[in-house]
Amino acid sequence: DTGVSQDPRHKITKRGQNVTFRCDPISEHNRLYWYRQTLGQGPEFLTYFQNEAQLEKSRLLSDRFSAERPKGSFSTLEIQRTEQGDSAMYLCASTPAVGSSYEQYFGPGTRLTVT
Amino acid sequence: LAKTTQPISMDSYEGQEVNITCSHNNIATNDYITWYQQFPSQGPRFIIQGYKTKVTNEVASLFIPADRKSSTLSLPRVSLSDTAVYYCLNPGTASKLTFGTGTRLQVTL
Numbered sequence A: 001d002t003g004v005s006q007d008p009r010h011k012i013t014k015r016g017q018n019v020t021f022r023c024d025p026i027s028e029h030n031r032l033y034w035y036r037q038t039l040g041q042g043p044e045f046l047t048y049f050q051n052e053a054q055l056e057k058s059r060l061l062s063d064r065f066s067a068e069r070p071k072g073s074f075s076t077l078e079i080q081r082t083e084q085g086d087s088a089m090y091l092c093a094s095t096p097a098v099g100s101s102y103e104q105y106f107g108p109g110t111r112l113t114v115t
Numbered sequence B: 001l002a003k004t005t006q007p008i009s010m011d012s013y014e015g016q017e018v019n020i021t022c023s024h025n026n027i028a029t030n031d032y033i034t035w036y037q038q039f040p041s042q043g044p045r046f047i048i049q050g051y052k053t054k055v056t057n058e059v060a061s062l063f064i065p066a067d068r069k070s071s072t073l074s075l076p077r078v079s080l081s082d083t084a085v086y087y088c089l090n091p092g093t094a095s096k097l098t099f100g101t102g103t104r105l106q107v108t109l
Helices: none
Strands: A005-007 A010-013 A019-022 A031-037 A044-050 A053-057 A067-068 A074-078 A088-095 A111-114 B009-013 B016-025 B032-037 B045-050 B055-057 B061-064 B070-075 B084-089 B103-108
Touching: A005 A088, A010 A019, A019 A088, A019 A111, A031 A074, A044 A067, A044 B084, A074 A088, B009 B016, B016 B084, B016 B103, B032 B061, B045 B061, B045 B070, B070 B084
Parallel strands: A010 A111, B009 B103
Antiparallel strands: A005 A019, A019 A074, A031 A044, A031 A088, A044 A053, A067 A074, A088 A111, B016 B070, B032 B045, B032 B084, B055 B061, B061 B070, B084 B103
């Protein structure tokens, strides 16, 4: 257990529905990242926050995806009008302000299945 | 274009030393070399990072030659629980991590 929690752990939804995932980072970590991982592939970066500011978004993050981190604590990732291609593991990670370490603490992930 | 290249899979017997080599021919001057481990249905876990020469911690050793175009992760005396996917990364100044497909290590008795 890294101290990063994600909820729910599993989500099954029908195509076209909206889903929202939550990530609670380690409390003193001010950077929070979202990644997506499909079967047999490594995680792909989606977006990251420094405190409450969203500083970078990947081109993978279409306009159906939105992420927030109000008050710089927990974060939510919402997917609107889900498609079957959205089926993946969504991973959250956190880290203190960047120093010389590239250690990110990952949560257990939320596995999304779109039927 | 992938920044790192590593074997797709490796097999080992329990108790052996495992060395996983990663090529990063285009590594930038300010890039570190970082390795992560991922078990099925879990998020990746940081193992070790280095810039040059040798780094050792309680889990692994990382060997980096002078030209830094490759690196080798060494796992001493692996056990069944070391069966996982191992990722080699070259994080630069950007804070995001770029993962490839990793090396799938299978340890058997």
